[in-house]
Amino acid sequence: MFLFKALQQAYAVVHRRVMGAGSFQTQVLRCEPSGISVSSGGQSEFQNPETLSVLKTAAHHLCNLHETVVFPTETVYGLGAVATNAEASAKIFSTKGRPPDNPLIVHVSSMDMLEKLLPSNYEYSRAYRVLMKHFWPGPLTLLFPRNPAIIPTIITAGQPSVAIRMPAHPVARALIAVADAPLAAPSANTSGKPSPTKAEHVLKDLDGRVPLIIDGGACGVGLESTVVDGLNEDGHIRILRPGGVTVEQIEQVLSEEFKDGGHVPKVLVHKRDYQDAEMEAAPTTPGMKYTHYSPSVPVTLLSTLSQPPHGQSSEPMAAFLSRLSSDASRPAIGVLAPSDSRIWAHIDESKNADWHLFLLGPTSDPSLSAHRLFDGLLTLEAEGVDSIVIEEIAEKHEGLAVMNRVRKAAGETKWISYE
Numbered sequence: 563m564f565l566f567k568a569l570q571q572a573y574a575v576v577h578r579r580v581m582g583a584g585s586f587q588t589q590v591l592r593c594e595p596s597g598i599s600v601s602s603g604g605q606s607e608f609q610n611p612e613t614l615s616v617l618k619t620a621a622h623h624l625c626n627l628h629e630t631v632v633f634p635t636e637t638v639y640g641l642g643a644v645a646t647n648a649e650a651s652a653k654i655f656s657t658k659g660r661p662p663d664n665p666l667i668v669h670v671s672s673m674d675m676l677e678k679l680l681p682s683n684y685e686y687s688r689a690y691r692v693l694m695k696h697f698w699p700g701p702l703t704l705l706f707p708r709n710p711a712i713i714p715t716i717i718t719a720g721q722p723s724v725a726i727r728m729p730a731h732p733v734a735r736a737l738i739a740v741a742d743a744p745l746a747a748p749s750a751n752t753s754g755k756p757s758p759t760k761a762e763h764v765l766k767d768l769d770g771r772v773p774l775i776i777d778g779g780a781c782g783v784g785l786e787s788t789v790v791d792g793l794n795e796d797g798h799i800r801i802l803r804p805g806g807v808t809v810e811q812i813e814q815v816l817s818e819e820f821k822d823g824g825h826v827p828k829v830l831v832h833k834r835d836y837q838d839a840e841m842e843a844a845p846t847t848p849g850m851k852y853t854h855y856s857p858s859v860p861v862t863l864l865s866t867l868s869q870p871p872h873g874q875s876s877e878p879m880a881a882f883l884s885r886l887s888s889d890a891s892r893p894a895i896g897v898l899a900p901s902d903s904r905i906w907a908h909i910d911e912s913k914n915a916d917w918h919l920f921l922l923g924p925t926s927d928p929s930l931s932a933h934r935l936f937d938g939l940l941t942l943e944a945e946g947v948d949s950i951v952i953e954e955i956a957e958k959h960e961g962l963a964v965m966n967r968v969r970k971a972a973g974e975t976k977w978i979s980y981e
Contacts, residue, residue, distance in 0.1 A: 585770035590761060591616045592777045595634075598732035600699075604672030606736040614740070616776060617733075621741040623774055624650070630657055632750040632764050634778030636731040637701045637786050637806055638757040638936065639764050640669070640747030641772065645679075648714035651746050655716075657771050660753040665719040665847060666746040667703050667787070668726045671738035676726060679744060681709045689792050689799060689827045692819040693812065699730040701787040701806025705846060717746055721846045727787050733778040749786065750775075756855045756939040756971070759784050763940050784933035785963050788812075789847045798828045800836070802847045804963040806932075831962070855936070855971040857943040857950065859896075863972035864905075864953045870977035879978050880908050886951070887915035894918060896942030898935070899953035900925045904980050918945050928961035935964055939971065 593616045597609040608614040623629045628650040630643045641657060643650040645668045655662055670676045673694075684707055686694070693702060708724040718724050726744075729735055738745055749757035750764045750772075758764045761777035768775075788805035790812070792798075799816070801809060813829050820826040830836050870876055883905075886895060894916040899905045901921040909917055920938040923930030942950050952968050955961045969975075 586773045588765065588769050588772055588775060590765060590775045590777050591619070593617065593634075593733050595732045595778050598736045600671070600732050600735045600739070602672075604675065604735065604739050606732075606739050608736075617737050617740045620737055620774055620776055624741050624745070625743060627773075628653075629773050630654055631737075632761075632768070632772055632775040633734055633737050633745075633747070634731055634761070634776060634781060635669075635729040635734045635747075636781060637729075637783045638759055638781055639750040639761065639775075640734070640745075641750040641768075642669070642737075642745040642747035644741070645669075645717055645744040645746040646712060646714070648716050651714060651716055654746060654748065657768070658748065658751070658753045660748065662716070663719045663844070664753075665721060665725065666717050666748055667789075667847070668713070668717065668724060669734065669738060669745045669747055670726060670728050671735045672728070675738070675744055676728070679706075679709060679712050679724070679726065681707050687792055687797070688820075688824065689797070689816060692815055693790065693792075693799075694728075695819075696815045697807050697811075699728040699735060701727075701730070701783050701785075703727040703787045703789045703805075703847070705789070705791045705793055705802075707793070718846075719844070721844070723791075723793060723846050725789060725847045731778065731781075733776060737776070754856055756857055756936045756943075757786060758940070759933075759936050763937075766940075766944070780937075782933070784936060785960070785967060788963070791846065792827070797825065798830055801829065801831045804831065804966050806960075806963070808959045809962060810959055834962075855939070855967045856973070857939050857971070859943060859947055860949045860974075861939075861972045862949065862951045863968055863975040864899075864951050864978045865975050866978050866980065867954050867956060868977070874977060876977040876979035876981075879905060879980050882976060882978055883908050884914075886949075892916055893949065894945070894947045896920065896945070896947035896950040897953075898922055898938045898942070898950065900931065900955060903953055905953055918942055918947050922955070925955060928955060928959050928964060931955055931964050932960040935967060 597613050599607045620631045623631050630653050703725045705723040713724050759781040783806040786805050788807040789803040791800040896918045898920050902924050922934050957965050
């Protein structure tokens with residue numbers, strides 16, 4: 563209780579300082595990823611001196627002014643601050659309006675930087691070595707023991723573990739290397755809203771609240787990283803948040819690397835394979851406790867693959883869309899669905915609404931759905947729709963992460979049939 567109150571007080575103090583200081587004149591500086599090469603040791607080379615100049619400017623804001631900076635990663639845009647500086651990191655919470663008991667992920671540029679953050683006696687498990695070998699740099703976050711002498715309490719919300727990843731985006735890794743400091747960075751949006759995958763998404767949301775946005779183009783993955791907890795004594799790999807690395811990919815590399823002997827760790831997905839009420843109340847990683855990914859208009863999940871709860875029946879799609887569009891004021895309705903969905907034929911027959919359509923790609927390519935989900939939500943919101951409906955996709959490969967985000971974004975679920 564004392565620790566939680568201390569976190570709340572730290573958040574409140576910095577919130578007052580940041581808000582009392584007035585608005586920033588937000589700069590957006592372009593940084594071309596193709597002009598950056600990063601070695602396995604984290605050293606960066608730049609083809610364009612302007613790119614290095616942008617990153618040095620960002621590093622100055624981070625390290626000398628102790629401010630936040632928005633930068634691109636392969637997953638989503640991040641709102642970064644130096645992770646070893648408690649006051650700088652607290653500005654992340656005040657800028658986003660993020661609850662102080664929602665921990666942050668720390669980003670590093672090299673294994674050497676990682677090892678400086680960990681307790682001196684910590685040894686990687688075999689499973690962690692396999693996962694880092696195959697998925698770092700990349701959209702995979704691992705939980706490690708927190709070194710209290712290095713990592714401030716505010717980063718972990720008082721938890722004994724810290725979430726760390728090594729991003730693959732060249733701008734992100736180069737920025738961390740130029741700053742020579744690990745960066746704590748959640749998604750660069752107001753807390754609870756969809757995560758930004760383009761610099762213009764960030765500017766629309768956080769203009770005047772951050773000093774600098776580095777525009778590195780659209781994010782390649784489009785969903786946050788997969789978060790893995792491998793610190794349990796049973797040796798199992800627990801996926802706390804599905805993301806850019808799929809369950810199937812993790813299972814495959816563990817199976818291949820453990821062929822020479824030893825027990826292959828089980829891969830368990832939170833809420834699918836196990837429950838942990840205590841961890842949900844005091845999460846060790848982002849995205850577990852609070853509502854996330856919701857635009858400013860109501861979102862409804864159309865469950866066309868799952869069976870309805872016992873005692874309920876599915877409503878025919880044509881009847882649902884007709885009822886949705888029956889408002890005399892001609893509502894503007896956004897629709898997010900796979901490009902080969904049967905929903906589009908029914909929408910063509912519905913003439914009573916102003917339909918705004920956003921295709922998620924074919925059902926055979928869930929990675930494209932992942933890439934387009936947040937962009938779709940933010941695009942439809944910007945078009946001024948009154949509500950959004952999203953059609954369910956299969957929870958396989960990247961589809962598991964997509965549906966994790968959709969269920970958190972949706973205010974209600976409707977079970978729909980095409981019969």
